[in-house]
Amino acid sequence: MAKVDRIQDERLRSSMEAAHSSLRAGDHRDVVQRAGEAYIELLRRKPELLQGDGFQRQMRIFMFPRLGAHLEVEGGIPVRVVFDRDHFGFTEAVTYYEFAVDNLVREGL
């Protein structure tokens, strides 16, 4: 069973399945966009992940890969994906994709 199938939320699973299709099609920017948005959605639905001391909160944001895209933060909460460039390599796209899928599964979404 592919790991993406373990995402319980239908909308998030569908989005990550689309990201997987984009990965295979070479549309790496779309993969990064979807992965970033999924992670933001995870943090929105699980606000407890951003609680604790300032450092713990920072780490949740810091752990998001910074490989040409990052999370814009407002009031300590990530709100959107910001692209530092438009071209992404295959390995960068995989990194964002796997990061998002792994976190969604681990947090039970």
Next chain:
Amino acid sequence: MKFGLFYEHQLPRPYDRDDWDPGAEHTILKHALDQVELADRLGFDYVFEVEHHFLEEYSHSSAPEVFLAAASQRTKQIRLGHGIALMPPRYNHPARVAERIATLDLVSDGRVEFGTGESASEMELGGFGVPREEKKLMWEEATRECVKMMTQSPYPGYEGAYFGMPPRNVIPKPLQKPHPPLWVASSRRETTMVAARLGMGSLGFAFETPEEAQERVAQYFDLVREECTPIGVAINPALAVLSSLSCFDTDEEAVEKGKEGTQFFSYSLGYYYSPLGAAHEPSKTNIYRRFIDTPEEQRMGILGGRGFGGFGGGDEEVEPEDEVKRALWRAAKRGGCIGSPDFVRDTLRKYEDAHLDVMIFVAQAGARKHEDVMDSIYRFGTKVLPEFQERHAMHERWRAEQLAGVEFPVNSSI
């Protein structure tokens, strides 16, 4: 399961001085060669050597190709692994990497494992002008082209985003055909999945439980079967992870002789990969003194509980959820392969049951004494290793089942 040694060439400063003894670097390298020679005689399968730059005390291993070449002339069977070669062209031009890998493969009679990566510390990235946000792209481009240089005559030339060169025949070519087994450093889970998709071995430089290793192994081989587009000509389906090794007659002795080195390994790693590492004062900061002055119960909380890596204090008893924090946390804890032969054997059986391919040991760490490192290698090699060697044929059969239907050429030493 196979076994290897892992070398950073750690060299803590003396506690009471800010400079090393004049012969300290010479000694640590010569001792390491003795250790590798012993491991070779005992039947260890691999030695992996890092490439790091400017990371005083943590790693005095900036020219692994030289060390491995020396090791090749003192050993007969142990495989010589770059763990890893830094691939962004600002560190090493891809043609120079291809030449060095091939030459090492020739002088070692085909024993090279070509591990690749890009590093993550600000000391290194900043020292060579490698933009952090582009390092993976640089790695991908350079690694792909480097393999072509080893396999194509002539190499047709390339104009890429990060380097370019005209058509040239990059010589010599490696002895192993089409090229030595390819690996990529996988400190994060995501990179293991990159490795699978590119047909590379995953050098997991994180400390993982057997349960985590089992899950990764399953996902890795699924991806090798279903989504692999090899970056090279031959794939190297393989997973390796890291553990500490301090193997003595009793658990108590193993902890006594192994704990501080393991803690320093974690501490200095955390130091350089934190914002504090970016502010490191070359030739001035005494990391070992900071480490020793940190209360022992706080050492696992990198930098004395100041919170690096989200440890939130060194006395934290609850395992951090975050992958990187957890890896560092575990590196500082007793566990892994620090114990009596029975303890080490029981621990490793769990990894064997998880179908892990290679366990790589950090035996030389911190201020551990050379004679203790030798003792530990010897005890493991004589009291634990043989039974795992006897069972390896079972693992080979399991691997064959996993790779059934995979049509790519395979060059793997597992």
